[in-house]
Amino acid sequence: MNLNKNTIKSALISAVIIGLFGGLGIVSARAEPPVGHAKSQSQNAVFAIENMTCALCPVTVKKAMSKVDGVQSVKVDFETKTATVRFDPAQTNAAAIAAASTNVGYPAKPADTQDP
Numbered sequence: 001m002n003l004n005k006n007t008i009k010s011a012l013i014s015a016v017i018i019g020l021f022g023g024l025g026i027v028s029a030r031a032e033p034p035v036g037h038a039k040s041q042s043q044n045a046v047f048a049i050e051n052m053t054c055a056l057c058p059v060t061v062k063k064a065m066s067k068v069d070g071v072q073s074v075k076v077d078f079e080t081k082t083a084t085v086r087f088d089p090a091q092t093n094a095a096a097i098a099a100a101s102t103n104v105g106y107p108a109k110p111a112d113t114q115d116p
């Protein structure tokens with residue numbers, strides 16, 4: 001039983017050492033800035049897009065909206081003629097994103113709330 005005790009003891013010691021190093025690893029990983037902008041917020045906006053006539057039109061709309069500073073993601077739905085945009089409200093707004101689409105020939109209107 002003495003042997004078992006020693007084995008348990010050394011296992012505990014290595015567990016503590018691993019824990020220490022593991023903990024340090026987590027601390028240094030946490031020190032890294034998070035993905036994307038330093039302090040990024042997110043807001044979603046839905047736009048109704050006009051003039052989309054073929055399956056390639058959404059690509060143009062997506063490209064144009066993605067170019068706007070602060071836009072994090074753009075999802076254009078050709079079937080419903082809408083675009084769902086995730087953006088940082090500190091950097092841009094729905095009007096600027098709509099204008100980007102309008103400027104490339106696809107007038108966009110923010111559809112944040114449902115029409116009665």
Ligand SMILES: [Cu+2]
Pocket residue numbers: 052053054055056057058
């Ligand atoms: Cu097209």
